[in-house]
Amino acid sequence: MLGNGPVIYGLDPLEPLPNISFGEIIYQTLKDKPKNQPILINGHSGKKITYSELLEKSCLLADALISYGYGPNTVMAISSKNSLEYYYPLIAAIFIGAVAAPLNNDYTNIELNHVLNIFKPRVIFCSKDLVQKFMKQKSEKEFIEKIIVIDTEESVFEGESLKHFIAGNVNGSMKLTVYRPVDIKAHPAFLMCSSGTTGLPKAVMLTHQNLNTLFMQFKDSRILGHDVISLCLPPFFHVYGLGSTLIGMLVSGPIVFLHHFEGNSFLKSIEEYKVNRLFLVPPLVVYLTKCPFLKNFDLSSITEVICGAAPLKESTERDIKEKLNLKVVRQVYGLTETSYAVMYSDKDGKKWKPGSSGRVGPYIQFAVRNPDTGKFLGPNESGEICIKGDMVMKGYYDNLEATENAFTDNGWLRTGDIGYYDEEEYFYITDRIKELIKYKGFQVAPAELEALLLTHEDIIDTGVIGVPDERAGELPFAFVVKKQNSLLCAKEVQSFVENNLSHQKWLRGGVIFVDSIPKTASGKILRKELRILFQKL
Numbered sequence: 001m002l003g004n005g006p007v008i009y010g011l012d013p014l015e016p017l018p019n020i021s022f023g024e025i026i027y028q029t030l031k032d033k034p035k036n037q038p039i040l041i042n043g044h045s046g047k048k049i050t051y052s053e054l055l056e057k058s059c060l061l062a063d064a065l066i067s068y069g070y071g072p073n074t075v076m077a078i079s080s081k082n083s084l085e086y087y088y089p090l091i092a093a094i095f096i097g098a099v100a101a102p103l104n105n106d107y108t109n110i111e112l113n114h115v116l117n118i119f120k121p122r123v124i125f126c127s128k129d130l131v132q133k134f135m136k137q138k139s140e141k142e143f144i145e146k147i148i149v150i151d152t153e154e155s156v157f158e159g160e161s162l163k164h165f166i167a168g169n170v171n172g173s174m175k176l177t178v179y180r181p182v183d184i185k186a187h188p189a190f191l192m193c194s195s196g197t198t199g200l201p202k203a204v205m206l207t208h209q210n211l212n213t214l215f216m217q218f219k220d221s222r223i224l225g226h227d228v229i230s231l232c233l234p235p236f237f238h239v240y241g242l243g244s245t246l247i248g249m250l251v252s253g254p255i256v257f258l259h260h261f262e263g264n265s266f267l268k269s270i271e272e273y274k275v276n277r278l279f280l281v282p283p284l285v286v287y288l289t290k291c292p293f294l295k296n297f298d299l300s301s302i303t304e305v306i307c308g309a310a311p312l313k314e315s316t317e318r319d320i321k322e323k324l325n326l327k328v329v330r331q332v333y334g335l336t337e338t339s340y341a342v343m344y345s346d347k348d349g350k351k352w353k354p355g356s357s358g359r360v361g362p363y364i365q366f367a368v369r370n371p372d373t374g375k376f377l378g379p380n381e382s383g384e385i386c387i388k389g390d391m392v393m394k395g396y397y398d399n400l401e402a403t404e405n406a407f408t409d410n411g412w413l414r415t416g417d418i419g420y421y422d423e424e425e426y427f428y429i430t431d432r433i434k435e436l437i438k439y440k441g442f443q444v445a446p447a448e449l450e451a452l453l454l455t456h457e458d459i460i461d462t463g464v465i466g467v468p469d470e471r472a473g474e475l476p477f478a479f480v481v482k483k484q485n486s487l488l489c490a491k492e493v494q495s496f497v498e499n500n501l502s503h504q505k506w507l508r509g510g511v512i513f514v515d516s517i518p519k520t521a522s523g524k525i526l527r528k529e530l531r532i533l534f535q536k537l
């Protein structure tokens, strides 16, 4: 049936959105916190900063930036692994109405060149290990005026230290007035890069209103509890890491962070800081379910595991829940284009639906749309997930064409993800539209095939793509990682699918055994790389 389904509204907001800038929200919130309470803790080194340090240093830096003539709309890039100093330049930029652009510290020169040419930052804040990389970029790009090093008191090559920069403020310390834009719905606060799973990263523009809304979602106690200690592994340059830490610090409580995954620091930090909430990605949840050392650590403080960025298998969800004796494992779903997660599984776990990424959050609307006819669909009908609301980006930075393509005529963001909702408005994300295999007239979801293959006892991992075929259009093809010493052959894998799924989903393209499946660190299968691998066969 092709219905004309409804718009699914998020929970009724408890409060209206504030009509001040995001900078004012940060300022007011930090000012009212207990001064000497630690707010950000480096889980590797144990070093900490307090609420008052965060506010004072950010204000001093904001003052200094103004004295050098930077202000509203100046783009400032920030690049460093997760660190205690990360938020000084970021908050300072927001305070003065400038635009903060966090950049992936692992970008190759090609990716860096691509995003720098889009953002054209005048100032770059970076960690000392990245100074030389940015000096090279500065020598090629006129728009870069200054490189400031955030994690040392000495200057490094041409990179001036943060301390030196602040001390050079010719006006002395002024009394900072936090910038309030005329239109918080229009004024950008952040330029964020999408993960680049499907191509080069996209430059997403997030406004003060977008961030204010995220703040209000975190404040809504139906969505997230307060006064908790959280541990965050996702990188601060991505919306997931940024939102979890920046908004988490303001609303939830202290954040322990790590800048790379290492089992011992991870488990030790949970025990030492009595962490209640973990912000994770699927590979880390899998690690916890399989880790033989869990019993050596006291992890009883954990009450909540939040997992986003990529699909979490139902079996993993069950395993971790059991292993850590949790009421709930919370899948969250969102995009860089929606500022953070916009859909959350229930907080109390009373209605735990494995495999679901939950219900729509406040201030947000969802619809499932037939991408061909544009019709909105009803419960249990699959289509493109479309999102509207106060957390949806204004557009891609300096790219009207891409922005127009991203929205429907009625202003709905087309996520490119396929999914459906059940009668109780719980959503299930099944795949990405671009990754669907077109076999004859049928659409085959690689994720469905992968989920089945993973149930085979000899298969450790797998990735499925469509390979070109003259007659059928595309044929499903599987890359398979098998258990060591397994005698599994391609034919057996094909028969396994044939015995379990309808004929259009059969692996007619073939099966090949590989050592590993290329993935992002968050667990997204890089099908663009599988396609390249296939071409080389």
Ligand SMILES: Nc1ncnc2c1ncn2[C@@H]1O[C@H](COP(=O)(O)OP(=O)(O)OP(=O)(O)O)[C@@H](O)[C@H]1O
Pocket (backbone or CB within 6 Å): 194, 195, 196, 197, 198, 199, 200, 201, 202, 307, 308, 309, 310, 311, 312, 331, 332, 333, 334, 335, 336, 337, 357, 415, 416, 417, 429, 432, 524
């Ligand atoms: N809980 C989840 N379950 C399944 N998929 C998820 C979940 N959360 C996020 N995703 C996936 O992540 C995407 C958003 O990720 P992000 O904005 O970081 O970049 P990307 O879409 O992976 O990369 P790019 O747009 O640059 O190709 C979503 O569109 C969705 O495909």
Ligand SMILES: O=C(O)[C@H]1CSC(c2nc3ccc(O)cc3s2)=N1
Pocket (backbone or CB within 6 Å): 195, 233, 234, 235, 238, 240, 241, 260, 261, 281, 284, 309, 520, 521, 522, 523, 524
């Ligand atoms: O790929 C993404 O969409 C983003 C969202 S969060 C994320 C990562 N999170 C972690 C956490 C630990 C780690 O070792 C690597 C990553 S990448 N990547």
Ligand SMILES: [Mg+2]
Pocket (backbone or CB within 6 Å): 194, 335
């Ligand atoms: Mg995307």
